[in-house]
Amino acid sequence: MSLCCTFDLGWLNSARINLPAVNLRATVLQSHRSVKKEWQAAWLLRAVTCIDLTTLGGDDTRTNVARLCAKAVHPLSSDLLLALGFEENDKRITTAAVCVYPSRVADARNTLARMGMADKIPVASVAAGFPTGQYLLKTRLEEIQTAVTNGATEIDIVIDRSLVLSHQWEKLYQEIQQMKEACGSKAHMKTILAVGELGSLTNVYKASLVAMMAGSDFIKTSTGKEAMNATLPAGVVMCRAIRNYYQQVGYKVGFKPAGGIRTAKDAINWLILMKEELGTPWLYPDLFRIGASGLLADIERQLYHYITGRYAAQHEFSLG
Numbered sequence: 001m002s003l004c005c006t007f008d009l010g011w012l013n014s015a016r017i018n019l020p021a022v023n024l025r026a027t028v029l030q031s032h033r034s035v036k037k038e039w040q041a042a043w044l045l046r047a048v049t050c051i052d053l054t055t056l057g058g059d060d061t062r063t064n065v066a067r068l069c070a071k072a073v074h075p076l077s078s079d080l081l082l083a084l085g086f087e088e089n090d091k092r093i094t095t096a097a098v099c100v101y102p103s104r105v106a107d108a109r110n111t112l113a114r115m116g117m118a119d120k121i122p123v124a125s126v127a128a129g130f131p132t133g134q135y136l137l138k139t140r141l142e143e144i145q146t147a148v149t150n151g152a153t154e155i156d157i158v159i160d161r162s163l164v165l166s167h168q169w170e171k172l173y174q175e176i177q178q179m180k181e182a183c184g185s186k187a188h189m190k191t192i193l194a195v196g197e198l199g200s201l202t203n204v205y206k207a208s209l210v211a212m213m214a215g216s217d218f219i220k221t222s223t224g225k226e227a228m229n230a231t232l233p234a235g236v237v238m239c240r241a242i243r244n245y246y247q248q249v250g251y252k253v254g255f256k257p258a259g260g261i262r263t264a265k266d267a268i269n270w271l272i273l274m275k276e277e278l279g280t281p282w283l284y285p286d287l288f289r290i291g292a293s294g295l296l297a298d299i300e301r302q303l304y305h306y307i308t309g310r311y312a313a314q315h316e317f318s319l320g
């Protein structure tokens with residue numbers, strides 16, 4: 001599964017971030033590239049299959065988690081699928097996973113099992129004191145273990161940002177390593193850096209490296225709860241760290257932007273970032289996810305426009 005390596009402070013300290021170059025790269029990605037017509041439809045379908053369809057509300061219930069799961073199994077309407085040349089119930093077009101709080105894992109797992117999709121769509125659970133990480137390590141580790149016991153096969157942990165801000169890199173490494181152990185051998189671990197709270201892009205780069213050294217299967221930008229969530233400059237920096245790690249260690253770590261991703265154009269920007277910075281292997285769900293609670297509706301609208309030539313109103317699509 002994942003490959004951890006020993007903590008290497010020298011590697012971290014050699015990190016240099018050229019801020020104007022990173023910002024320019026992010027601007028160029030957003031402004032000079034676009035895909036149209038059937039290419040756009042194909043990219044949007046790819047985006048759908050990479051979504052971790054998420055609900056992380058204080059008012060989550062068994063019922064809305066069940067609705068989320070139904071949407072993950074059938075992310076696009078039958079009409080759209082048929083018009084796009086798929087069969088009405090094509091099982092290839094599902095989201096990559098559903099993502100919920102630990103207390104809702106069993107609900108998600110049971111719903112997917114009832115739909116015969118438990119083996120196809122994994123349940124991801126946020127854990128380790130999501131969203132702040134400001135809990136005792138003991139309780140953070142127990143929470144991970146409980147989520148795994150309840151059926152989560154993907155665990156989205158948060159890091160303790162104070163360790164980054166005070167440059168306690170080795171302690172951060174040790175904590176993430178223990179969280180990886182708590183996930184056990186079967187659950188993948190995605191490490192949420194909460195980039196908007198790390199103070200600088202240099203810290204984002206270093207935290208990315210530490211998370212990978214400690215055995216993370218994915219690194220993820222944000223919880224969706226910070227004042228600033230997924231941004232392309234942070235994405236550029238994290239992708240460069242993934243590339244650097246792959247060049248040094250020979251292991252591919254996945255990437256998950258999350259938080260505030262709402263539009264089809266956003267989704268395409270992130271896919272283009274993957275293709276240009278990391279290459280084709282990072283265009284598939286085993287190495288790329290988009291964490292989003294409200295992206296599908298706009299993707300459906302764009303696909304509807306591609307098929308019919310007109311835009312539907314937002315309310316014409318169900319939970320997105």
Ligand SMILES: O=C[C@H](O)COP(=O)(O)O
Pocket residue numbers: 054056099222223224225258259260261291292293294
């Ligand atoms: O992990 C996923 C994020 O919490 C989703 O954030 P969002 O609700 O802004 O899409």
